Amino acid sequence: MSNSNFAKKGCRGCYACIRHCAVDAIVIKDGQADILKDRCILCGKCSKACPQHYRLEKTSFSAVKSLIKRGEKVIASIDPSFAAAFGDKSLKIPAALRKLGFSHVEDSSITTKPIFDIYNAYANKNDDQNYITSMCPSINHLIQKHYPELAICLIPVVSPYISHGRFLKRKYGSDNKVVFIEPCIAKKTDANNEICADEVITFYELQKWMNIENINLDELEIEPFDLVCNDKVLFPMPGETAKLIESKNPHKTVLCVNGIDDCKSVLNAIKDGKFENTFFEMNACDHGCLYGSDLNTDDRCFIEVKRDLLKNRAKYNELFKDKSEPNPYADMVLDIFLHKEYPPKPVKLKQPTEAEIQEILESMGRMTRYDELNCGNCGYSTCREKAIAVFNGLSEPSMCLPYMRDRAQSLSNVICECSPNLIGLIDKNLFIIELNPAAEAFFKIEKDEAKGMPLGMYLDDEEFENVKKFRKNVRNEKLTFEEYDNSTILQTIYWLEEYQMFLWLAVDITKDEKAQQKLQSMRVETMEIAQKVIDKQMTVAQEIASLLGETTAETKVTLTKLKNLILDEEGN
Incomplete structure (x- = not known):
């Protein structure tokens, strides 16, 4: 069930990843953040939110380097958002990729036309159905896992980066290696599961690789891609897909929705029957692929990034307009399989009884409705949702910050109140x-x-x-x-x-001090008594010695007299 690629050390239990996860796909177990694969939509918000900057995906550029080092023909398919990712230096990217060893470099947007042909076919259907673009893999996962009843709305066609990989395999031969370079981990994960690419790296990985190889974009020339075609190019900006939809059905409305929260809101409205006959462009990132989950914007705001993309595209088109040619992939459309189904993958949760919910709420200190703060710090919208997650093993009561704070304060108060x-x-x-x-x-x-x-x-x-x-x-x-x-x-x-x-x-320490004083007083008194006893004993000893001295003297005189008498008698 678990698919955690977070580092196994250093998780501080701050719950930042949980609060930013829109689908409750993260749980803390034994102090470690863990990602639940069957709920995750690969949006990458948890990785961006983590203060420790733990990344979800494994770097792959070493594997690409190995392919190049072995002498393989390695072809780069780069997402069009590169024109915004590297700022003013974006036009140097084709040259940088060739310097890294890629044999061919192409923009993946050049194979979007057959996909838009399919989109247009659905936009012009004479029905009352709602349809949703399938370009964003995170949106596809969101619908398949969390809105499975709406999976039928996803248009059954692959994303442009997948179609480009298949076209490249047909054009250059299946034995040649194709590497996607793109802005988000969702595309990376999905592409690895498709027959279209041999390796996938993100813009973050590309920047890291160029730094290791000491490639300075300032020192490179502006070069074109291997193919400069005059087809309409899909700009990776929100609303661009909707602009290219040529619906002739006056009853079919075309709308653009960006950001997971807004997309969830619209999906809930679709479930409730509030929309019909509507074609939706949906993007998980708030500003489309310009703000992909693994794209570094160098603290540039959205308007700056958008400006850089448009400016770089205009400059590129002007520089290489003489090299523009009809799209050679147009002849391959019928030979490339572009169909893809998006089956429902519902996440099933056990539903606790009301009594079980109340028991869990009480374990978190939520005794009444008034106690249910619904603060969202745990990552769940309401305390009741949190209780259901606890019941399903997706959360723990200790992940309630207000509860833990109140408990800590309560313990603190008890300690202070009871402390001597x-x-x-x-x-x-x-x-x-x-x-x-x-x-x-x-x-x-x-x-x-x-x-x-x-x-x-x-x-x-x-x-x-x-x-x-x-x-x-x-x-x-x-x-x-x-x-x-x-x-x-x-x-x-x-x-x-x-x-x-x-x-x-x-x-x-008053008692100790008084006890010490009393002990000291007893010591002094004892010493005085002992001194008196000593003095008395000395007096007695002296008196005894004096008496013994007198008696001894008298005895000596008497014995001497007796001795003399005996001697006198013997002399006579």
Whole structure:
């Protein structure tokens, strides 16, 4: 089911691709954007919207280089929007392609006449049916997959770039290689599935290839294509197809619709029976192929791009009018197969019950109709559409930004409300924005009493001024407040430049301080008692020593007398 060609690393989960996808073909799984092949219409909007610039298609010019290097005859078929893609240097593109090694270079618009003959046949049908051009592959996919009941309205003929490839194969031989060079990934993908081209590269890839080969367009001469014919050329601008439709049916209206959103709106109207007997030119890109999904306009606005195309075309026609000749492909029309069916490819979604939808909505915090914001940030028009997508595994409740924001705020509030630490927000003018319950309890004030009050009523605001002035945060500064029962805190002050406010955090260490003081007092008292015991013991020891000394002296005198008596008796 998945056809993701996004890079597998670095997806930031910003949902930009989802918000820009008009057909809900992208899902985030495990933090990675994934493209659902059966829903994708290859419009390329997701790739353009991605801040990481992840591309959907793989580059193919290396394969083309290999063909040329092998000595193959490689023919370039370039989309006419090239005349706008490269600005004032567009007329140098034929020369650049030859320098890259292409043996022949042709403009794919020269085989549009047989396609317009078929379009005109449908525009002149005497019926009440609606018909839609099949030139834009993204529109074809949009109708086949998301409006399958209208697939019958698509005119069964190939796009001009496909017809040109088939003509080239007939003209130069099927063994020769044909390479399409075009402005969008839809044409690239579709052409790879048709028997008409061997490789396809986009204008983006062509520019990258020329940069690698150091081809400077300024240094090249203006050269014509291999074939300069005097047929009407289809300009890749919105409304040009409608202009070339020669409807002689007064009841058949010819209209041009551009941009996926407008095309969807019209398709919905056709489904509802609001149109009949109408011929529609439809383009997925807002300005047709001039703003193709892989075309770099160098920040030029649409009018500049259109001006460049018309100016370059006029200059080309003037420079090479002498080389103009009848279109040789006219003789091959009957031999080239141009028919193509566009069968319905409906995307089937399971439809949840109302109870299941409500359960999913509640899981996203949408308890009532009032809670359904229908903001579209998730890529779905309504919360109910989002719930159906969740039911089908195309989305997740966590992809609801308001829900995740509310949840984060709720968790933040719970943390602040329940935290035993003191927390405060102070504006740049040193007025209190908010204090949490622990801070209000510390300062012995009622709930919200401090809001809007000067910080100096509770704290030394000079410290805050210094933090802002010198951009040096204070961490774990010890403060004691005599007015609050000699309470002690460790305060931290942050200046939040982005929000132009202070964040004040503090830990009440009063109990620890008092416990420390009590422990210190006990230590001093114990030392005093110990000293008294020591002093008393020393006194006792001294007294004992004194008594022992007297007794010893008396004993010595007595024993000496006794000894002398014994000696006297022995002498007698």
